[in-house]
Amino acid sequence: MTDAPGEPVAERVRRRLRELRVERGLTLEVVANRAAIDVSTLSRLESGKRRLALDHLPVLAEALGVSADELLREPAREDPRVRGRPVIHDGLTRWSLTRHGPAGGLHAFKIRIDPGRRFPPDPLPVHEGHEWIYVLTGRMRLLLGDDDLTIEPGEAVEFSTWLPHWFGVIEEPVEMIAIFGAHGERVHLRD
Known part of the structure; x- marks a missing residue:
């Protein structure tokens, strides 16, 4: 049947x-x-x-x-669109691109880094996990261990979060896509 x-x-x-x-x-x-x-x-x-x-x-x-x-019973089909309000915290505005859970613990976000986010904390955060970032617009400053990097639009970075790290702007706002594990989300995107 x-x-x-x-x-x-x-x-x-x-x-x-x-x-x-x-x-x-x-x-x-x-x-x-x-x-x-x-x-x-x-x-x-x-x-x-x-x-x-x-x-x-x-x-x-x-x-x-x-x-x-x-x-x-056939389960009800979910609306595939991910909807949510932007969340603003610590110079970052984020829009969730994934529901929490189905992506194997990974969560994708579109993030806007406001121009005022220019000064890193001391010490730089370190935590369990891995992060992937793709810069859409603007020039992003990435402090990664002892390196001070400028990430241009169209460039991607991937790194272990056991390395001290922080991201901010060079001048103008930055828009990026980021994929965080649960630990990275908690550290960078606390509400």
Whole structure:
């Protein structure tokens, strides 16, 4: 049996089983224990290597804290557009380009560095993570360890955040795209 978009019901249930488990932050082992089935059985059910039977639905749904209907139902389609208000902090205006979570812990932002952001803190911040920055307009000043770099429009930088770092402007405002891990977001973009 298939649903309207052409996806077989068994495939949809397998996909929903994995989606719901991951959304709730549950491991295969936790769900398998709750459902009183073997971990390898659950793994094979999710991957399609084992046939999904009707009697699996109630125990798996209960293990995930949902109804059996929720396992069978096609999830509502989300609006793919990312909307949010700009957030201003410490001379930075940011617009989120990703929802929090689905990008493997990475978050993308369009950032405008205001002309007043010219003086770095002492000491420069250091934290866990990695950052990627692409300058769209303006000339960005990047202090990275002992280096004082000017990043021009069209240039990209990538660096470990264990290196002391800070970014600001040379003269005019800077617009950039930045990708931060969760740690970089907390340090640079606190609300």
